[in-house]
Amino acid sequence: MRWSNLFTPTLREAPGDAEAASHQLLLRGGFMRQLHAGHYSMLPLGWKVHEKVAKIVRDEMNAIGGQEFLLPAMHPKALWEASGRWDGMGDEMFRLHDRSGTEVGLGMTHEEVFASIATEINSYKTLPQIWYQIQWKFRDEPRPKAGLLRVREFAMKDSYSLDLDHAGLDANFDKHHDAYVRIFDQLDLAAMPVEASSGAMGGAGSIEFMVPSPSGEDDVVRCPDCDYRANVERATSKVTPITDDPPPAEPEKFPTPGIRTIKALEAAGAPATSQMKSMIMMLDGKVTIAVVRGDQKLNIQKLQDSTGAIDLRPATPDETVEHLGARPGSLGAVGVANDIAIYVDASLRGRTNLTTGANEDDFHYRGVDIERDINVAEYIDLREVQAGEHCHVCGATLEIVRCIEAGHIFKLGTKYAEAMGAQVLDADGKMQTIVMGSYGIGIGRNMAAIAETHYDEKGLVWPASVAPFEVVLTVMNMSDSDTVKAAETLYDELRAARIDVLIDDRDARAGVKFADSELIGIPYRVTLGPRGIKDGLVEFTERKTMQTEEVALGDIAAKVIATLV
RNA sequence: CGGGAAGUGGCCUAGUUUGGCUAAGGCGCCUGCUUUGGGAGCAGGAGAUCGAGAGUUCGAAUCUCUCCUUCCCGACCA
Structure with a gap:
């Protein structure tokens, strides 16, 4: 290529609305331009890098036996209704009508379409299969961010494994895991595999590949001594056991005028570790109380994962008053009506002599014995791991690292195959539902992740593998x-x-x-x-x-x- | 959607508080000359309905209202 003929409008100064390093440099270098929030035009240089990243991904997918497809971006409503995700995806799915009024959606991912194609597999002899594509996804993100790091329209490599049984899925999952390691190695990204929440995808297990970067959006718990790494949405840590003094015969209500926070209550004599923080949440429209220890933080994703709720949000102050009779700051789970589910973080199990709100403004209870005084629906892991806590595997002090999610692999199981009726006859002539896995890498996001980790005061420093020119x-x-x-x-x-x-x-x-x-x-x-x-x-x-x-x-x-x- | 900030030639900014003449400067762009190892110099030039609409006023980039857009922080995800 001759530079005299190359269209790459470089800028001396970064546009004012770019903050992240990759965003600024990709604009300054003339790699891309924003069309509107979350939508970027790839200019020749940007497209070259994008396609080099895509080629590395494609080569590795082919190397594990993947077969490349290209599926439509626009999907019929019925397909997504069959999996239950037409409603499940909520506002994140772009939806539109064609001229006859028929509703269609723009694909956010392609489990449904691939599973529907998989109905044409009739025999176990055709399995296993790995199918993939590099294709455009549309997601109506509530907040696009940092240039290419989070957009509403992007190329994703999505692959899907099809197997007769879970052992086969495990094998294909491992193949993808290894392929991803090789991909990130070639992209010169220090991606670490971490345990992750499966979120809206459903399924049995998932691993995210996380690139440490201050521009990232996820926090990963990392053990410096062993190989424990997990997204905070899933991470656990060792809890130091606390022995309480014996509780009084029954909880004692006491006045706490003006006290609305854990901190204030602590100043009034109740250690945060002996307080219950009660958060009123709406789970699919139902009032629910989530309780963690006073010094801990509720992780909403954990609550969502363990309850299976689709729509989950904190209750409004009005709803709180309506259902509990008090405003935030004086809330608790003692004596709450049976129709409100109470989920308590597992680390509070067996605690006695705790302090919590009395559901009456300006009053709290002390001497609360969880087992005795609270109608716990279930003890589940709800708290978010904090830096400085200890690894539950080896006991070392955990650290929290901000990361970019560069890839995510899921063991889906039979959810989509079942919904689409993708079944095969096994060697015994019995009908079996195909077991699926799903595996994604965002091409543009990886390009941004590379930029985010490869630059100096003069500009970008691409690895030769993806550089626009060598x-x-x-x-x-x-x-x-x-x-x-x-x-x-x-x-x-x-x-x-x-x-x-x-x-x-x-x-x-x-x-x-x-x-x-x-x-x-x-x-x-x-x-x-x-x-x-x-x-x-x-x-x-x-x-x-x-x-x-x-x-x-x-x-x-x-x-x-x-x-x- | 909640909270915060901001929209002035392609890019970065000044001007807005306290309304006042043809909207200013730098970068970039075009022409000519000159220069040729770290974003050169000189001369000339093009390019802006000051985000949009309405209002107040003799007069609006500046004041008021409505709307739009973008960025940042939170709830979602590759």
């Missing part, structure tokens, strides 16, 4: 015919060797050419100028280290090829 030939003076001739010869040689080479043949000053090539992050640069050409020398610079060495003009082609191939 090497740039920077011609210092376009009016010096010897220099131009040497550059053109080298350009032809490198192209013949299938190197992705860019020649900067613009009639611009050296400083501009250097700055641009550094901004767009081409991993290697050959600098050709009259000064060196005179002595038969050129310069070879590595973007990452900015180290330069002089190389004889006659050797440079071989040097570049050896470095890149």
Whole structure:
């Protein structure tokens, strides 16, 4: 490619509404432009990187036996009703009507479509299968974010495994796990596999691949000593047992005028570890109380996962008053009517002598014995792990790392196959429902994750595997015919060797050419100028280290090829 | 959807508090000359209904109202 013919509008300054590093640099380098919130146009340079990422993913999917498909983005309503997700996906699904008034949805993922195709498999002999595509997903995200990190329209590699049984699923899951490790290795992303919540996908188990980055949106609990890693939506930690003093015969109500917070109550003599924090939640329209220890935080995803609720939100102050008779700050679960489910964090099991709100403004109870005084529906893991707690595996002090979710693999089980009627006859002639797995990598998000972790004060520093070009030939003076001739010869040689080479043949000053090539992050640069050409020398610079060495003009082609191939 | 911030040529900003002449500067862009190893210099030039609409006023980028859009923090996800 000739830079004189390349459309890559670079900017000296980042547009004001870009904050994340990847967002700023991808805009400044002319890789992309925003059309509106959550929708980006890929410019030639951005598309090149995108497609290089996609190729790495595609090659690894093919390597584990994946077969590539291309499915429609627009789906009939009936298909999603069959799986129960037409309603389950809520506002996140884009929906529209065709001219006859028929409702359709834009695909957020393709379990339903692939499962419906899988109905054409009739024999166990056809299994296992791995099917995949790299295709556009649409999600009406409530809040698109940080450029390409979270958008409403994006290319995803989604693959699906089809097996006769769970052992087969496990094997395909592991294959994907290994393929993902190889993909992230080639993308030069330090992605760590972590235990994850399955969320709206359903299913038995899932692992997320998480790239540490301050621009991420997920918190991962990481043990520094063993290999325990889990999303906070799922992570657990060791709880230091607390022995309570024996409780009084019954809870004692006492006045707490003006006390509305755990902290204030602590100042009034009740340690946070002996308080119950009661949160009133609406689960699919039903009032529910979730209780954690005073010093702990409720993780809503955990509540959702363990109750199976679809629509889950904190109750409004009005709802709280209506159902419990008091406002937030004086709420508790003691003596609450039977029709309100009370879920209590497992770490509170067996505790006695606790303090909690009395459901009467300005009053609390103390001396509460959970088993005795509260009608607990279920003890479940509800609390969010905090940094400094201890690993439940090895006891080391846990840390919390902010991460970008680069990939997610799920063991789906039979949910979608069952909904679509994807069944096969097994070796015994019995009908079996196909067992599925589903595996996703967002291409654009990975591109952003690479940018987010590969830059310096001069600009981007792409790994050669995904760089828009592998090497740039920077011609210092376009009016010096010897220099131009040497550059053109080298350009032809490198192209013949299938190197992705860019020649900067613009009639611009050296400083501009250097700055641009550094901004767009081409991993290697050959600098050709009259000064060196005179002595038969050129310069070879590595973007990452900015180290330069002089190389004889006659050797440079071989040097570049050896470095890149 | 709740909370916060902001919309002025392609990009970054000033001007808005206290309404007042042709909306200013830098970068980028075009033409010419000059220059050619780190975003050059000189001269000339193009480019803006100041997010949109309504209102107040002799007069609105500036004040009022409504709406739209974007960004950031929370509830969702690759």
